Amino acid sequence: MKSVKAAEIAGLQAALAAEHAAVYGYGVVGAMLSGAAGSLAHADWLAHQEARDNLEQMLLRLGATPVAASPAYALPFPVSGAASAVRLAAFLEDGVTEAYLGLVAVTDRTLRSFGALAMQPPANRALAWRGSTVAFPGMPTASTSA
Amino acid sequence: MLAASPTTLPLFLALSACKGPAVLSGPAPVSAQTQTLLHAVTAELNLIWMYNKTMAAYSGLGPALAPLLAEHQAHLGRLSARVVEPPGKKVPGTATARPAIDATAAGALAQLRDAEQAAVGVLLNRLAGASPSLAQLYASIATSEATHVTTLTSRISGSRTGS
Numbered sequence: 001m002k003s004v005k006a007a008e009i010a011g012l013q014a015a016l017a018a019e020h021a022a023v024y025g026y027g028v029v030g031a032m033l034s035g036a037a038g039s040l041a042h043a044d045w046l047a048h049q050e051a052r053d054n055l056e057q058m059l060l061r062l063g064a065t066p067v068a069a070s071p072a073y074a075l076p077f078p079v080s081g082a083a084s085a086v087r088l089a090a091f092l093e094d095g096v097t098e099a100y101l102g103l104v105a106v107t108d109r110t111l112r113s114f115g116a117l118a119m120q121p122p123a124n125r126a127l128a129w130r131g132s133t134v135a136f137p138g139m140p141t142a143s144t145s146a
Numbered sequence: 147m148l149a150a151s152p153t154t155l156p157l158f159l160a161l162s163a164c165k166g167p168a169v170l171s172g173p174a175p176v177s178a179q180t181q182t183l184l185h186a187v188t189a190e191l192n193l194i195w196m197y198n199k200t201m202a203a204y205s206g207l208g209p210a211l212a213p214l215l216a217e218h219q220a221h222l223g224r225l226s227a228r229v230v231e232p233p234g235k236k237v238p239g240t241a242t243a244r245p246a247i248d249a250t251a252a253g254a255l256a257q258l259r260d261a262e263q264a265a266v267g268v269l270l271n272r273l274a275g276a277s278p279s280l281a282q283l284y285a286s287i288a289t290s291e292a293t294h295v296t297t298l299t300s301r302i303s304g305s306r307t308g309s
Binding site for chain 1: 213214216217220221224270273274278279281282284285286287288289290292293294296297
């Protein structure tokens with residue numbers, strides 16, 4: 001991992017930025033949901049915090065400064081109730097999946113494998129929120145339904 | 147048709163014994179990356195065959211399995227489009243593995259789930275030798291198939307609890 005180049009660092013930073021956005025977004029999602037859906041949102045929020053912390057540690061070990069979270073994020077559409085909150089959750093997961101797919105394009109084999117494996121949890125969470133699968137998770141067309 | 151004259155034939159024979167460029171030799175060897183891509187195409191064909199057979203045997207599973215089958219057909223289309231057909235090597239068009247479908251619907255679902263899980267592992271093992279864009283395609287398809295595992299597992303659990 002010591003020979004990791006700028007492209008690899010940039011890929012990790014992009015994944016971290018997506019995780020920051022997801023942590024923020026799930027704050028909005030969770031505020032709109034209750035019961036089982038609220039519990040699911042809380043669990044997913046925690047999962048993104050854990051992934052964020054892991055990426056920060058990876059970047060620090062590589063001698064890079066992890067990108068910071070923005071104070072606020074623009075939502076892709078108005079979120080005013082449970083239905084739009086569920087759509088936002090799926091949208092956030094698609095964004096994270098796409099960011100990890102970016103890591104798969106790097107030449108470092110370890111990071112490539114890490115990115116591919118890291119796509120699976122957000123893709124499965126997107127499935128849970130959306131209720132259906134997509135043919136090409138992480139590819140730009142996957143999030144068009146969000 | 148050209149006929150070899152008594153004067154040119156010895157010259158031709160002499161030239162063909164030379165160690166020059168093998169113009170008339172067999173097809174060039176297929177690159178490792180293309181070989182891997184052809185294997186990925188065959189793997190999708192095998193999964194599609196299993197889905198079709200399962201849906202034919204258990205029509206009640208059709209509504210649940212049809213979307214997953216459609217995604218495999220999309221995978222096949224995207225993978226096949228990446229193949230630059232090597233000279234003398236045909237792009238696979240039929241399944242090579244045709245296992246017997248389980249005698250129960252739940253068993254057949256488990257069979258599909260296991261095949262999907264195996265496909266995920268194989269695709270992830272193909273990342274290292276692939277070009278960046280092909281690696282991304284393999285990773286995306288592997289992720290899709292991982293969500294199929296989740297969907298099928300949930301379906302199996304539902305059928306066991308009667309939901």
